[in-house]
Amino acid sequence: xxxxxxxxxVVDANVKVxxxxxxxxxxxxxxxxxxxxxxxxxxxxxxxxxxAGIATEVVVVTVGNKSAQExxxxxxxxxxxxxxxxETDAALEPLSxxxxxxxxxxxxxxxxIILGKQSIDGDNNQTGQMLAALMDxxxxxxxxxxxxxxxxxxxxxxxxxxxxxxxxxxxxVVTADLRLNEPRYAKLPDIMKAKRKPLDVxxxxxxxxxxxxxxxxxxxxxxAAREAGVMLxxxxxLVEKLKNEAxxx
Amino acid sequence: MTILVIxxxxxxxxxxxxxxxINAASQIGGDIHLLVAGSxxxxxxxxxxxxxxxxxxxxADNAVYSAHLAQNLSKLVVxxxxxYSHILAPASSQGKDLLPRVAAxxxxxxxxxxxxxxxxxxxxxxxxxxxxxxxxQSLDDKKVMTVRPSAFDAAGNDGAAELVxxxxxxxxxxxxxxxxxxESERPELGSAGxxxxxxxxxxxxxxxELLEALADKMGAxxxxxxxxxxxxxxxxxxxxxxxxxxVAPELxxxxxxxxxxxxxxxxxxxxxxxxxxxxxxxxIFQVADYGLTADLFEAVPALTKLI
Numbered sequence: 044x045x046x047x048x049x050x051x052x053v054v055d056a057n058v059k060v061x062x063x064x065x066x067x068x069x070x071x072x073x074x075x076x077x078x079x080x081x082x083x084x085x086x087x088x089x090x091x092x093x094x095a096g097i098a099t100e101v102v103v104v105t106v107g108n109k110s111a112q113e114x115x116x117x118x119x120x121x122x123x124x125x126x127x128x129x130e131t132d133a134a135l136e137p138l139s140x141x142x143x144x145x146x147x148x149x150x151x152x153x154x155x156i157i158l159g160k161q162s163i164d165g166d167n168n169q170t171g172q173m174l175a176a177l178m179d180x181x182x183x184x185x186x187x188x189x190x191x192x193x194x195x196x197x198x199x200x201x202x203x204x205x206x207x208x209x210x211x212x213x214x215x216v217v218t219a220d221l222r223l224n225e226p227r228y229a230k231l232p233d234i235m236k237a238k239r240k241p242l243d244v245x246x247x248x249x250x251x252x253x254x255x256x257x258x259x260x261x262x263x264x265x266x267a268a269r270e271a272g273v274m275l276x277x278x279x280x281l282v283e284k285l286k287n288e289a290x291x292x
Numbered sequence: 293m294t295i296l297v298i299x300x301x302x303x304x305x306x307x308x309x310x311x312x313x314i315n316a317a318s319q320i321g322g323d324i325h326l327l328v329a330g331s332x333x334x335x336x337x338x339x340x341x342x343x344x345x346x347x348x349x350x351x352a353d354n355a356v357y358s359a360h361l362a363q364n365l366s367k368l369v370v371x372x373x374x375x376y377s378h379i380l381a382p383a384s385s386q387g388k389d390l391l392p393r394v395a396a397x398x399x400x401x402x403x404x405x406x407x408x409x410x411x412x413x414x415x416x417x418x419x420x421x422x423x424x425x426x427x428x429q430s431l432d433d434k435k436v437m438t439v440r441p442s443a444f445d446a447a448g449n450d451g452a453a454e455l456v457x458x459x460x461x462x463x464x465x466x467x468x469x470x471x472x473x474x475e476s477e478r479p480e481l482g483s484a485g486x487x488x489x490x491x492x493x494x495x496x497x498x499x500x501e502l503l504e505a506l507a508d509k510m511g512a513x514x515x516x517x518x519x520x521x522x523x524x525x526x527x528x529x530x531x532x533x534x535x536x537x538x539v540a541p542e543l544x545x546x547x548x549x550x551x552x553x554x555x556x557x558x559x560x561x562x563x564x565x566x567x568x569x570x571x572x573x574x575x576i577f578q579v580a581d582y583g584l585t586a587d588l589f590e591a592v593p594a595l596t597k598l599i
Contacts, residue, residue, distance in 0.1 A: 054420070056554075059423060059553060060420045060423050060424065062424050069419070069420060069423075069424050081535075136401050137392065137401070137402070138395065138396060138399075138400075138401050138402075141396060160535075161535070163420070163421065163534070164419065164420055165419055166404065166405065166418065166419055166420070166421065166534070167392075167402075167404045168388050168392070168404055169392035169395070169402055169404060170392075171392075172362065172388075172389065172390075172391075172392035172393045172396070173392045173393065173395065173396035173402075174396075175362075175363075175393060176366060176392070176393040176394075176396035176397050177396055181363050181464070181465050181466040182362055182363060182389075182393070182466075183466075184362070184385075184388070184389045185385060185389075187528070197469065200385075201385070201528055201529070202385040202386070202471075202529075203384050203385045203386070203480075203482070203529065203537075204473045204474060204480070204529055205471065205472050205473035205474045205527070205529050206471070206472045206473075206529075207359075207468075207470070207471045207472075208468075208469040208470045208471070209359075209361070209466050209467065209468060209469060210466070210467045210469050211363075211465055211466040211467065212465050220528075220535070221518070221522075221528075221535060222521075222528055256431065257400060257401030257430065257431055257432050258401050258403070258428050258429065258430055258431060258432075259428070259429045259431060260426050260427070260428055260429075261414065261427045261428065261429050262426075262427045263419070263424050263425070263426050263427075264424065264425050264427070265423075265424060265425070266418070266422055266423065266424070266425050266560075269560065269565075269578075269579050269581075271578075272565070272577070272579075272580045272581040272582055272583055273581070273582060273583070274572075274577070274583045274584075274585065275582055275583065275584050276584075277584075278584065278586070278591050278594040278595050278598060279598065281566065281582055281584050281595065282595065282598045282599060284582050285543070285564070285566070285582070289543070289564045289581065289582075291486070291542050291543040291563070291564050292486075292510065292543070292599060
C-alpha cells in the first residue's frame with residue numbers, strides 16, 4: 044500500500060510573527076521556516092507504517108515554490124521515499140490545495156493519505172477534509188491512533204470531551220493530531236541520503252486544475268493588546284482584587 | 293438572505309455552542325434556520341425551537357446520522373443547503389470535521405474560527421495562533437464558516453420556531469466503533485465561567501487535585517497547557533491552546549503555566565486572567581491582569597481556603 048503525505052512549509056513554530064506596517068499580511072521575509080509540526084507527525088506515522096511492513100512506499104507532496112523542496116527533503120530524511128513539488132508562487136487557499144492534491148492522488152492512487160490536521164500559519168484545519176470530500180472518501184480527522192488491517196482502517200480521534208474510534212475502508216484520509224506520535228530526529232546519514240531521493244516537480248497546468256480565488260484578505264492587524272496587569276505579593280491581595288476590583292468572585 | 297446553522301448536540305441535548313453561533317448569525321442578519329441532524333434527537337429539536345432568532349428548525353432524524361459522521365452528514369447539509377446565503381457551525385471538533393467537507397462539495401471556500409462579523413461578506417478570524425487577525429471578504433455566493441463560540445454571547449431562549457422534517461438518508465462507509473468521553477461533574481471548558489488551568493509546573497497528575505479542589509469550590513472547569521498534557525498529567529481534552537480548546541471565561545487562573553504563545557492563543561481573550569508562577573519572568577505575566585509570583589503548592593491551597 045502506498046501512503047501519500049501532503050506537507051507544508053511554514054514559519055517555524057518558535058518564531059513570533061509580526062504584522063506588516065501596511066497591514067497587507069504578516070512579515071515572513073527572513074524568518075526561520077520549517078516543516079509544519081502536524082505535517083511532521085503525519086510523515087512520521089507514514090514512515091512507521093512502512094517500518095511495520097504495512098506501507099510499501101511513502102510519497103510526500105507539497106504545493107509551493109522551489110523553497111518548499113527543503114521541507115520535502117526534511118520529510119525524506121525522516122524516511123519518506125520520494126517527493127513531489129507542485130510548483131506555484133501563489134498563496135493558495137485550502138480548497139485550491141485540496142484540488143491539486145486530488146489531482147496528485149488521481150495519479151498516485153495511494154491507499155492512505157495522511158496530513159497534519161492544520162498548518163500553524165493559516166490555522167484553517169480544512170485541507171484534509173476537503174480532499175476527502177473531493178475524493179468521496181471516508182475521513183478520520185484529529186487522529187491519535189491509526190491501525191491498518193487489510194483494507195480496513197481504524198482510527199482513534201481526539202474529539203471535544205474525549206476520544207472517538209471509527210473504522211472505515213481504504214482509501215481514506217487521516218489528519219494527524221499532536222498525540223499520534225512523537226516524530227524522530229533525522230540522523231545525518233539520513234539527511235545525506237534524502238538529497239539523492241527522487242523529487243518530481245509538477246505544474247498546476249500539468250495537473251489540469253483551474254484555480255480560483257474565493258476570498259480576499261482586506262487587512263491583517265495585530266490582536267488587541269491586553270493592558271499590563273499588576274503583580275501582587277500575597278494570596279490575600281489576589282482574593283481582595285478578584286472580589287472588589289475585578290468582581291469576578 | 294437566510295442563514296443555515298448546524299446544531300451541535302449529542303442526540304439528547306443541545307450543546308451551548310449552538311446558541312452562540314445563533315448570535316453570530318443574528319449579527320450577519322436575515323432569517324435563521326437551524327439544522328438538527330442526528331438519531332432519536334426529537335428532544336434536541338424541541339429545545340432548539342426556543343432559541344431566540346431561529347425561524348425554523350430543520351430536523352433530519354435517522355439512525356445513519358447518530359454518530360454525526362462528516363462523510364454522510366456533509367451530503368445531508370449539501371442537500372439542504374439550497375438557497376442559503378450562509379452556512380455556520382461552531383468551531384468545535386465536530387464543526388471542524390464537517391464544514392470543510394461541506395464547502396468542498398459546494399465548491400466554495402470555508403472560513404475557520406470566525407471571531408467577528410463585519411458585514412454579511414466580511415469576517416475577522418485569527419491566524420498564526422492569534423498573533424494576527426485577518427479581515428477576510430468572502431467572494432463566494434454561499435459563505436461557509438465555523439464560528440469560535442467563545443467570541444460570541446449566547447442567544448436567548450424566548451423563541452418559538454417552526455419544526456420541519458428534512459433530508460433524505462445518506463449512508464456512510466465509515467463505522468462508529470466506540471467513544472470514551474471524560475465523565476466530569478465540572479462544567480465544560482467551552483461554557484465555564486471560571487477555568488483553572490495547570491501547566492508543567494504542576495509536576496504530576498496527582499497534583500492536579502489541588503486545582504480540582506479549588507475548581508469545585510468555585511464551580512470552575514479544569515484545563516491544562518499542552519506541556520501538562522504532553523507530560524501525561526491529564527488527558528488531551530483538557531488542553532487549552534492553539535490546537536486545543538479556545539476559551540474566554542470571565543476568570544482564567546493559570547497555575548504553573550509559563551505562557552507559550554500556543555497556550556496564550558487559547559485563553560488570552562478571557563475577561564480576567566490570573567497567573568500564579570514561581571518564575572517572575574514567565575511570559576504568562578505579560579497577559580495576566582493579576583500576577584502572583586509564588587510556589588503554587590502553597591498559593592493554591594491558600595486560595596482555596598480564602599475563596
